Amino acid sequence: MSNEQRWEFRYINGNGIHKVAYPRNEAEKERCIKIAKEKGFEIESCKKMYPFSMNKNQHNFELIANICANTLYDMMYGDIKFDGAEFDRLEHLKDRAEHFFCMGAGIVWLTYEDYREAKELSEMAIMHREEACIRAGRYDLVKYC
Numbered sequence: 001m002s003n004e005q006r007w008e009f010r011y012i013n014g015n016g017i018h019k020v021a022y023p024r025n026e027a028e029k030e031r032c033i034k035i036a037k038e039k040g041f042e043i044e045s046c047k048k049m050y051p052f053s054m055n056k057n058q059h060n061f062e063l064i065a066n067i068c069a070n071t072l073y074d075m076m077y078g079d080i081k082f083d084g085a086e087f088d089r090l091e092h093l094k095d096r097a098e099h100f101f102c103m104g105a106g107i108v109w110l111t112y113e114d115y116r117e118a119k120e121l122s123e124m125a126i127m128h129r130e131e132a133c134i135r136a137g138r139y140d141l142v143k144y145c
Helices: 026-039 054-076 084-101 112-135 139-144
Strands: 006-012 018-021 042-053 107-111
Touching (some): 006 026, 026 042, 042 054, 084 112, 107 112
Antiparallel strands (some): 006 018, 006 042, 042 107
């Protein structure tokens, strides 16, 4: 098992251009910080990153994006009552789900904020499937959600 670690190191170089580096171990991270300080670069952030399996979760993001898109469509065409705040919330949720869906397959590395959001969206999809099975009286299928 690999003990790989990654960080997202954001800084502004001498020309005022925003740059990002992804050190893969503690020594590399410290070296990036040292070089940036020596060159007088402004350090914006240095965030630890966490691995997230898209192979196991990508379909969850697609489900959430589809649910949001369907509800937004129903609101726009009067099938359900329009609520501006809910419309904005669903639109943002759909955009975030599509963002994660488009990251590709395999393992992706996410900052804690993105990791937490990805986990929440995945859990929302799982709960949606569980509730659908329960509503349909198919308690035997809940374990597959």
